[in-house]
Amino acid sequence: MEFDQEACIRGDAEAWTAFCDETIRLVVASIRRVCPSGRTPHGEDMDDLVQAVYIKLLKNDRRLLRNYDPARSAVSTWITLIARSVAIDALRRRSLDARPIDDAAGAVAGPPRTAPTGPAIPTHLLTARQQLVLSMLFEDEMDVADVAAALGVSPQTIRSTKHKAMERLRAHFQASDAGDDPTRPDVEPEDRT
Amino acid sequence: MTQERHKHDPIEAALRAGHYSEASPAETPTTGDLAAWIEAPDESATHVEALLARDADLRSVAVDLRLHGFTDGPTVGPDLRGRVHALMPAPPPVLARIGAWAAAAAAAILLAIGGWHLGSGDADVRSLGTDTVAAAAFGVQDGSDEYSALLLGAQGTVQ
Structure with missing residues (x-):
């Protein structure tokens, strides 16, 4: 999938038409992946979202078009990412709207999330890769094999990354809890006989 | 446990x-x-x-x-394609573009000529009148012969 980037930036209508025809089915599929019903909760339909994707490409003097670098990614990856981001933004806009008083049928975001209690994970202790692996394993509840496939590494690498990250976190919380609860066992389960 | x-x-x-x-x-x-x-x-x-x-x-x-x-999506209908195509307006026909540029250029030239005429005519009248008064009152005048001739003529006319 290729397109005449320079011509589109110049405003060549024919090049733009060709680009749209080349990418529109992928855009539709990408949006449908995020909004399977083809409609956002507050009324935007598929056509509106598709149009929003291409408007975004032309906004700010065609900034996204200008900044696309074919050496870094394929057009399909780039346009899919933009399309899904537009769809996610559309869904998020709804979640930020004030909920109607009578929301028996209109509630779409569920009950408001309460602030989590307990310790906050100190991000400065972990590398970005460690944070990502832990997010995928714990928050997304993904299998080690799937995490490995997504990151392009071996499952053993994922286990090792997780182990090191958890060691850092446990050491941090044990140090910060020292003296607060002397009866709390601090041996790892696998160390018990 | x-x-x-x-x-x-x-x-x-x-x-x-x-x-x-x-x-x-x-x-x-x-x-x-x-x-x-x-x-x-x-x-x-x-x-x-x-x-x-x-x-x-x-x-x-x-x-x-x-x-x-x-994954590729389903076939997209002409309405949606048209909406997306229209986001980038088509340029006007070639002759229309040339005509627009020619009209703009002609207008600019006419404005320039008109402005030059207005400016040069006013300058002559203004300076002649002003300098006639200056010459009559203070004896001040430009040194050029042509300019003196104009001034003498104006003075004669004034009288």
Whole structure:
């Protein structure tokens, strides 16, 4: 999938038409992946979202078009990412709207999330890769094999990354809890006989 | 017992809830950065991985694309295609463009000529009148012969 980037930036209508025809089915599929019903909760339909994707490409003097670098990614990856981001933004806009008083049928975001209690994970202790692996394993509840496939590494690498990250976190919380609860066992389960 | 301990592990609970402490603002990745990472995850792209670790929706998109690739959508109807095509307006016909440029150029030339005429005519009248008064009152005049002739003529006319 290729397109005449320079011509589109110049405003060549024919090049733009060709680009749209080349990418529109992928855009539709990408949006449908995020909004399977083809409609956002507050009324935007598929056509509106598709149009929003291409408007975004032309906004700010065609900034996204200008900044696309074919050496870094394929057009399909780039346009899919933009399309899904537009769809996610559309869904998020709804979640930020004030909920109607009578929301028996209109509630779409569920009950408001309460602030989590307990310790906050100190991000400065972990590398970005460690944070990502832990997010995928714990928050997304993904299998080690799937995490490995997504990151392009071996499952053993994922286990090792997780182990090191958890060691850092446990050491941090044990140090910060020292003296607060002397009866709390601090041996790892696998160390018990 | 081991599983029970992990079940109530506050660290794992915080991880499952995505409960992170406030982090200092990191460099925001561009769309190009994210697209490049999706094609080839790079541990050194820390700003991308930090964002993905924070943003569950974006992470879901990235993981989905990594694991399942792209799928083409259904055939798109002419109405939607037309709407998207129309976002980039077609240029006017060639002759119309040339005609517009020619009209603009002609108008600019006419304005320039008219302005020059107005400016040069006013200057002569104004300076002649002013200098006639100056010459009559103070004997001040320009040294050029032509200018003196104009002045004498004006003085004669004044009289």
